[in-house]
Amino acid sequence: MQTPSNAMIDIASVSKTYNTSQRGSHLALDDVNLTINEGEFVSILGPSGCGKSTLLYMVGGFVKVSAGSITVKGAPVTGPGPDRGPVFQEFALFPWKTVLENVMYGPLEQGMPKKEAAAWARQLLTMVHLAKYESFYPKELSGGMKQRVALARTLAYKPNILLMDEPFGALDAYTRTRLQNELLDIWERDRKTVMFITHSVEEAVFLSDRVYVMTPSPGHIRKVYEIDLPRPRVRSELLLDRRYQDYVVSIERLLDEQDKEFA
Numbered sequence: 001m002q003t004p005s006n007a008m009i010d011i012a013s014v015s016k017t018y019n020t021s022q023r024g025s026h027l028a029l030d031d032v033n034l035t036i037n038e039g040e041f042v043s044i045l046g047p048s049g050c051g052k053s054t055l056l057y058m059v060g061g062f063v064k065v066s067a068g069s070i071t072v073k074g075a076p077v078t079g080p081g082p083d084r085g086p087v088f089q090e091f092a093l094f095p096w097k098t099v100l101e102n103v104m105y106g107p108l109e110q111g112m113p114k115k116e117a118a119a120w121a122r123q124l125l126t127m128v129h130l131a132k133y134e135s136f137y138p139k140e141l142s143g144g145m146k147q148r149v150a151l152a153r154t155l156a157y158k159p160n161i162l163l164m165d166e167p168f169g170a171l172d173a174y175t176r177t178r179l180q181n182e183l184l185d186i187w188e189r190d191r192k193t194v195m196f197i198t199h200s201v202e203e204a205v206f207l208s209d210r211v212y213v214m215t216p217s218p219g220h221i222r223k224v225y226e227i228d229l230p231r232p233r234v235r236s237e238l239l240l241d242r243r244y245q246d247y248v249v250s251i252e253r254l255l256d257e258q259d260k261e262f263a
């Protein structure tokens with residue numbers, strides 16, 4: 001099958017088998033097909049252990065596929081690359097570096113002169129509302145602030161694609177919704193392609209152009225929802241929007257049905 005020309009990420013008939021000493025050969029993903037076009041925001045929902053992270057890590061080039069293929073802009077993924085920026089739940093900031101130094105790290109590694117890297121990092125810190133905290137160390141920040149730094153640090157590499165694995169999963173509900181709004185603001189500005197893993201149906205519908213729902217292990221795509229809601233999205237308006245409510249309810253129902261089928 002020909003890859004559509006605007007496909008940024010194309011996952012074709014991908015399966016993953018892990019070989020472990022504990023349980024031998026384990027099929028984690030079974031024949032997954034998924035396409036994300038350039039500039040799209042796509043979320044993956046599914047029960048714990050269905051292989052969401054595995055899928056994201058394979059797109060990131062951190063884990064190898066067992067069968068099928070993954071291409072990014074038509075080229076097979078052979079390993080990690082600066083075009084795909086990961087943002088995970090674990091912040092993984094350098095504890096010995098300040099906020100500014102953490103964000104400058106990538107551009108410096110890529111050879112950007114120090115002055116320019118500092119200016120770029122400051123621009124990103126302003127974007128994530130942390131300009132005042134540039135000389136703080138990670139341990140002096142709240143969880144939400146750390147996640148903002150992690151996002152700025154990834155954006156500093158100027159990736160075309162953001163690979164986000166439950167980036168807001170560990171945050172309190174208030175901070176989580178604030179960060180969702182900020183992420184959408186950033187996304188509206190330069191429309192990076194986003195692959196976003198979450199356990200939250202509301203979060204997936206609020207953020208995405210399309211939501212893929214996976215079956216329990218071995219993970220397979222159960223259903224795809226095209227989220228036809230206006231952008232820019234304003235939470236207080238969407239909460240009253242019948243279409244938003246319908247998406248959330250029908251995905252919740254599907255997940256409930258699946259729970260019963262696979263119980």
Ligand SMILES: Nc1ncnc2c1ncn2[C@@H]1O[C@H](COP(=O)(O)OP(=O)(O)OP(=O)(O)O)[C@@H](O)[C@H]1O
Nearest residue numbers: 018019020028047048049050051052053054055217
């Ligand atoms: N490195 C590994 N070695 C062996 N098995 C693994 C490895 N990583 C993941 N698995 C297994 O693959 C399956 C899918 O794991 P994965 O973390 O991708 O699921 P997930 O949907 O992201 O789960 P969660 O929502 O709980 O984070 C699980 O059964 C897990 O035990």
